[in-house]
Amino acid sequence: MVPTSACASLIMIKYCFRCKKIYDTENNICSECGKKLVEHPAGESPVAIITTGGFELERVKAALEDEGIPCSVQEARGNVNMKILNNADNGENIIMIPLAAYNHACDVLIGIGAMKPQDNTLTVPDDIKIENTDEEMSPRKRFWVRAGSIVLFIIVVWLAITATDIGIFLVKKLFAS
Numbered sequence: 001m002v003p004t005s006a007c008a009s010l011i012m013i014k015y016c017f018r019c020k021k022i023y024d025t026e027n028n029i030c031s032e033c034g035k036k037l038v039e040h041p042a043g044e045s046p047v048a049i050i051t052t053g054g055f056e057l058e059r060v061k062a063a064l065e066d067e068g069i070p071c072s073v074q075e076a077r078g079n080v081n082m083k084i085l086n087n088a089d090n091g092e093n094i095i096m097i098p099l100a101a102y103n104h105a106c107d108v109l110i111g112i113g114a115m116k117p118q119d120n121t122l123t124v125p126d127d128i129k130i131e132n133t134d135e136e137m138s139p140r141k142r143f144w145v146r147a148g149s150i151v152l153f154i155i156v157v158w159l160a161i162t163a164t165d166i167g168i169f170l171v172k173k174l175f176a177s
Helices: 053-066 099-111 139-176
Strands: 014-016 021-023 047-050 072-075 093-098
Touching: 021 047, 047 053, 047 099, 053 093, 053 099, 093 099
Parallel strands: none
Antiparallel strands: 014 021, 047 093, 072 093
């Protein structure tokens, strides 16, 4: 593993799509599942940052979300979860974040005491970013999308009213005789 003091430009991050873990250049195969690692992961790739449960899970999620870091929770493999028996989540869960937010998330977790500085053995290079796939809509396109939505809404309401009228007509005809 590469210490955090190493220069980020010298580090090549490798990623396991199955386990959602990142590794430095020493590894070509995931130590968890044995799958081949990907050399150039996307910034949106979900990464397992910490495994925790109970109150600590909520505390970590809140801290990440307060910093604007999107996160999701995945139940750990082999987890015997009491959720079914008592509707409580006492088992271990993995918190997933985007790869591009890894360094910031580690700083946050170290800051709240959920992670020790020595646990953060990797630094993700600054050139790994989340691709902005959202294209800004032009005013003209926005107008036509809104107009189309209004027309579709009116058609759906008309169909619902017509179906109700036909249903009422059939019920009256059935019981009128």
